[in-house]
Amino acid sequence: MATLGELVADRSILVCCGPGGVGKTTVAAALAVEAARRGRRTVVVTIDPARRLADALGLDTLTDTPNRVEGDWSGELWALMLDPRSTFDSLVAKYAPDPAQAETILANRFYRNIAGALSGTQEYMAMEKLYELHGDARFDLVVVDTPPTRNALDFVEAPRRLTRFLDNRLFRLLMVPARTGIRAVNIATQAFLRTVGKVVGSDVVTDAVTFFQTFEGMEDGFRQRAAGVSRLLVDPTTAFVLVASPRRDAVRETEFFAEKLGEAGIAVQALVVNRMHPRFSPSPTGSVVAAAAGSPLAPLLRNMAELSRMADGEEAHVAALATGLAAPAVRVPELETDVHDLPGLARVAAYMFA
């Protein structure tokens, strides 16, 4: 258990996770701004930020390289917007035995679908980017935003899932003949593939077979890398920050998310609850309410009652979440406007680090 201040001061990786639509990107950026203010050389990896926030961070296009953000801090702030495609491409280039093989894979239609269509690829690439930046001597702290997902474990399991995919039984079957020098895929497999081809179209199967054959020899590199990424996620210098929202549809998702993280043995170090309705206390007492019935204060009292009901309901969920996670809850109130610039991030940070 630690405060957010302690986390930005002494961790080397902060992972912001939570369901979609709760403001993970904003929280990740605010954590990074605060770390830079505390003198750390920080890089934040964002996933699909709102356009104006991206502009504020100088991220006008998808870029695989960090962009330095100038501002009033003693440390450094760098930002990048995750591009799963180019991150995956550079992994392929890294593990391919020669440039020609890398080219063949990069041009394969099946491969080109992987970054967009294989579930978990975006999650894995976020983790992969984190791994790469962690090893970059220019940075003390990497803050990573995670893709919106219903399942908390998607990004934790993503490295293993990709390895499993590359280790697939079909893949094995396809590789055996190639290794023994027989070019053709064995007969039983061929029959199976023909049937699959009848359903999904034969081009699709041909692309897949070519991909797996070309990929031969690279699985080990990928497997080792994935293992490294997985280890980094449970390293004591890494902390998970769960971002939540008390919005009606998000509450249940967050609770489900927290439950899944718990089952996976991932300790959440902090809980940031974004956009809480403010509580205006003290609420007027019963006698005042009675005296004011029919008075000019009636609309104000009704408003107070409505807002209090909302705030109470939210607080009950937040308290239950915090207890379940055994992590302190940091509450960020609903601001008047969306956060889309550095001063806005500073305001969010002021609540997070109060």
Add this chain to the structure above:
Amino acid sequence: MDPRRFCAQSRLVVVAGKGGVGKTTVTAAMARMAAGLGLSVLIVEVEGKTGLAAAFGAEDLEYEERELAPGIRARSLTPDVALVEYLEEHGLARISKRLVRGGLVEVVSTAAPGIKDILILGKVKQLERNGSADLILLDAPAAGHAVSFLMSPKGLGEVVRGGPLRAQADDVLEMLTDPARCRVMLVTLAEETPVNEVVETAFALEDRVGVDLGPVVVNGLYPVLAGLDVDPSASGVDLPPAEATALAAAAEFRIRRQELQQEQLARLTAALPLPQLHLPTMFSVDLDPSDIDHLAAALASGVERLPARTEVSP
């Protein structure tokens, strides 16, 4: 427009929107409204754990259909089960187990992106054709996923040139682009980012999928409360100063939110020429059946105020 006519415009209504905007709430309210008019409703959930069942005080949904309330049934669909079912119905039971067991669904769905979405939409199409209910509500995947989800038949059509799945994709596309069979109802909030996103999504769906868009549902609106600009300490009511300050601050917050909300509604109206249905916030995090009834009534009165024809295109 008469709510009964509104509900009968197409058998399938896809409810779509960014995470956290209250898609599930709207789905539940729409179901309640239709059931209240005597229509049989089937809700199809595709992501699981949406809280839909909880809003009706029921246990989480499963693949098997279940009654949530009188006239309202619901089920969840997953690509794996839909694939097995599809293969079995097409005389391919033999390979279905092998496909699913070996994790080959992943390989196949990577080879042909969108295959999982097609399987789900294919199943929805089957339900639509069978007339399983008077109204089928599909609680679509969140965020930008809605576009790729509904784009899947077109995308697959470009990769897979023949075979039963291609036929399936073509059938699904036919359903999606037929306004008499399917409409998409987008849900948003009167806030900057959700408004931007719903405008983008609306244009993408119409241009790239060619689907018919129903009214946009703006959820979670503060009901406009008049008479908030009263200074409590000068109102003649005897209040302790701290309470007067709190009342004034709460009123100030509400006034500001109401103003912002009006600005965003105006922005939405200017950017997206679709009729709007407004739903109030219930000032509550937990939905219960009485909240759903209240929202269903609000939805119905919004529908009544709609012009008789709603086929306006952006």
